[in-house]
Ligand SMILES: Nc1ncnc2c1ncn2[C@@H]1O[C@H](COP(=O)(O)OP(=O)(O)O)[C@@H](O)[C@H]1O
């Protein structure tokens with residue numbers, strides 16, 4: 001019996017979101033935001049938090065610095081039910097922080113990576129990591145020191161019988177190194193968004209990107225914002241759409257989508273049902289500020305899932321259905 005449904009190795013930091021700033025930011029002027037939200041940020045933590053609240057057991061491997069921001073992250077993550085016993089506090093180090101400035105359609109994202117740039121496999125308890133059914137890593141490019149070691153970690157995870165997934169997210173250095181191909185050999189599900197898929201495949205043509213990447217992994221899922229997502233498994237093609245929602249904030253939508261998709265995948269669901277639940281989870285995420293607020297609000301979350309016909313029992317488990 002695996003101790004966890006999913007092991008997540010990744011970063012842990014807060015998102016500080018300033019809403020309603022003027023469109024143009026001018027040096028030396030003081031700009032007033034209309035609202036401030038301080039929430040659990042970072043792709044890995046948002047994924048783990050929301051995946052746990054869908055009713056899964058999650059073991060989180062990470063590091064924080066010796067600062068109050070790290071402690072707030074840890075408390076928030078722990079409240080979702082994620083096991084945080086393997087998050088290490090490193091003295092004299094600083095936890096990362098993202099400052100997000102949403103504009104009308106797009107957003108500025110200013111990130112201090114902090115400890116996530118430095119974490120290596122020395123800080124990880126790998127037997128704990130392998131004691132799950134599935135391994136997921138987000139923000140591949142932000143795990144600067146760990147990145148080369150991930151190939152061996154994924155290889156051993158596969159050897160230990162885990163299934164695996166990877167959401168690269170953006171490469172802040174815009175290099176998109178081809179080294180990732182070595183890791184993809186051990187990845188079962190790759191989950192980029194459209195832009196990331198094109199960058200990873202070295203093309204501006206989405207169809208070509210899908211063709212190239214789908215030859216490297218058994219399941220490729222490409223997320224397309226309000227247009228939903230497409231998937232490829234070998235020659236099979238799938239497309240899924242999210243329910244219509246009043247979108248408040250896209251932060252964390254992709255990570256929430258991953259949580260919904262993998263929730264079904266580890267239960268042996270068909271790709272179309274994984275896509276369906278991925279889209280529902282992604283859409284739920286955009287209904288509130290930040291990447292975790294819509295999931296944290298249990299009444300809102302349950303009502304949304306019920307309305308979109310993927311009800312969760314009081315235990316948080318999906319009710320059995322055709323997709324299980
Ligand atoms: N405006 C929206 N309305 C409904 N669902 C959305 C919306 N934006 C995103 N989603 C859902 O979230 C998923 C991921 O969003 P996307 O922006 O493509 O990923 P990322 O956050 O990684 O860039 C989409 O595939 C979709 O299911």
Ligand SMILES: [Mg+2]
Nearest residue numbers: 169193254255
């Ligand atoms: Mg993303």
